[in-house]
Amino acid sequence: MKPINPVRLLLIGLVLTVAGWSATVVTTRYSMATPVLPATALATMGVIVAITLVLGIRVLRWRNSTKRKKALDPILAARTLVLAQACAYAGTVLLGWHVGIFLDQLRIWNLRSDQGITWVAVAIAAGGLVMIVVGLLVERFCKIPPEDTDATPGEGKPGRGVRGEAAGEGEYAYRGD
Template identity: 65%
Template sequence: MKAMRPWVLVIIAVVSALIGWVATTATNRYSMPTPVLPLSALATMGVIALLTLVMGIQVLRWRNGKKKTMLDPIMAARTLVLAQACAYAGTLLLGWHAGISLDLLRIGTLRSGEGILWNALLMGGGGVVMIVVGLVVERFCRIPPEDFEGGTGNGTEKRRGESKGEGEYAYRGD
């Protein structure tokens, strides 16, 4: 698997913010409710982030030498996929709710939507937490340089097929 690129996350956030802003503008024009997630979604986001972090810490402990048992490669791959999904979902949630917040800030206090604004800001903050957890756990899943075949452990070697600048994960494609 390839590492996530921050610029892709930024593009996703900007596009979803634009879509969120357009959706909020359209729903306000037709007197429909603002399309913001309820506060109960924060609990779900927290559980997902916590589960991702716990699984990532297990991989990190194994990687750093606390190897009581062999690491299940399927669990490590699932942890990596969960971390990347967490970061992508957090990016979408952050962008969507940022677009909603911008529209609500634009109209100011013309209507009683202050509770909705705080709701959107909290959901955007939850998205930031998911992004951070996803990126950190993705780093946990990298194979250290000393694990490369035939390496001396100084980190300058390249595995066969490794592209320049790409990190390796707990997946061996040989």
């Protein structure tokens, strides 16, 4: 599994900012409701972040432990990695969409008597940013540091080339490609 590319996250965020802004312009023009998630979505985002952090810390503790009594369940490590990456991507989508809504609402800030939608968009965007940070952080937790051996990289590991170790990519905790 490849690590998340921050440039890809940035591009997704920019595309969704434009999409969120466009959707808000269209819904405002036709007197429809603003396409913002309800404030209760913050609770769901918080639960996702908490679960991701708990599983990530579990992998981090195993990784940093010097006395490993038992091996880490590879399925748990792989699921933690996938959850971390999904958390980062979902946070990017939410951040981009709600920044677009916020940018459109900003131009009519003084004309509205109720700025509740704008504050909800800001809160959801902030929650999306937290999801991105936690996703990237837990993804780092799942990386295994390079082994300190005197052997050259890739030596003694059948089927492995110099690809991962020499390039500095490292491996994930579940030791899968």
